[in-house]
Amino acid sequence: MSIDALRDLIPAYAKDISLNLGSLASETVLNEQQKWGCFLASAHAIGVAPVVKVIEAQAATVLSSEAMNAAKSAAAIMGMNNVYYRALHLMKNQEYTTIPARLRMNVLANPGVEKVDFELWATAVSAINGCGGCLDAHEGVLRKHGVPATQVQAALRIGAVVHAASRIVASETVLAG
Numbered sequence: 001m002s003i004d005a006l007r008d009l010i011p012a013y014a015k016d017i018s019l020n021l022g023s024l025a026s027e028t029v030l031n032e033q034q035k036w037g038c039f040l041a042s043a044h045a046i047g048v049a050p051v052v053k054v055i056e057a058q059a060a061t062v063l064s065s066e067a068m069n070a071a072k073s074a075a076a077i078m079g080m081n082n083v084y085y086r087a088l089h090l091m092k093n094q095e096y097t098t099i100p101a102r103l104r105m106n107v108l109a110n111p112g113v114e115k116v117d118f119e120l121w122a123t124a125v126s127a128i129n130g131c132g133g134c135l136d137a138h139e140g141v142l143r144k145h146g147v148p149a150t151q152v153q154a155a156l157r158i159g160a161v162v163h164a165a166s167r168i169v170a171s172e173t174v175l176a177g
Contacts, residue, residue, distance in 0.1 A: 006054040006165060014168050020161045025058075029154040034117050036062045037071040038155045041121035042162035044075035045128050050173070051166045070113040074121035077107050082129035089133045116145050123152060124159035 003025040010018040027035055036059040043055040059068060080103060088096050111118035119141050126134035142152055 003054065003058050006051060009050060009169050009172070010165060011168070011172060014164070017161060017164045017168060021165060024158050024161055027154055029150050030120070032062045033067055033113070034120050034151070035154070035158070037067055037113070037117055037121045038124045038158040039162060040068065040071040041074040042124050042128060042159045043166070044072050045079060045125040046163055046166040048166040048170045050169050051162070055162070066112045067117070070111045070118055071121050073107045073111060074118055075125050077105060078122050078125040078129060078134065081105065082126055082131035082134050085133045086129070086131040089131070116142065116147055119145070120147070120151065120155040124155040127156050127159045128163050
């Protein structure tokens with residue numbers, strides 16, 4: 001199953017999203033692991049079954065089982081962190097930022113893949129989930145590792161397009177059902 005199977009689920013009114021999926025699947029700014037990890041983490045962050053199935057099948061042709069697990073871990077941990085840290089950012093009472101989070105986040109220290117790859121995936125998921133604090137934190141780590149802005153942007157683009165494709169597929173599934 002290829003990304004074309006996902007593109008086939010996108011109706012004509014969203015042709016730009018379909019074209020962007022094709023372009024991003026051919027993206028060369030990121031290496032294959034970085035790219036497909038971004039796709040997979042983004043799909044799992046959103047959780048629309050047909051999209052997850054297609055992207056997981058495509059990613060499995062490129063990623064090791066460790067990288068597949070790490071991408072899913074990025075979606076899982078950021079699903080928690082993005083809500084928690086976005087809430088701290090939005091609250092007027094800054095006292096909460098001084099209290100330890102007391103949430104387990106061990107995967108951040110040992111994700112099972114190169115730190116840069118995991119950080120790219122966490123950045124894409126943080127964009128999907130709208131957490132500015134997490135975006136700044138992960139982008140800062142990437143910049144310290146010498147990752148150029150074009151690679152960070154590629155991760156953001158993948159997250160944005162997978163999000164749009166997922167929303168379209170979800171709404172079309174409702175209409176068809």
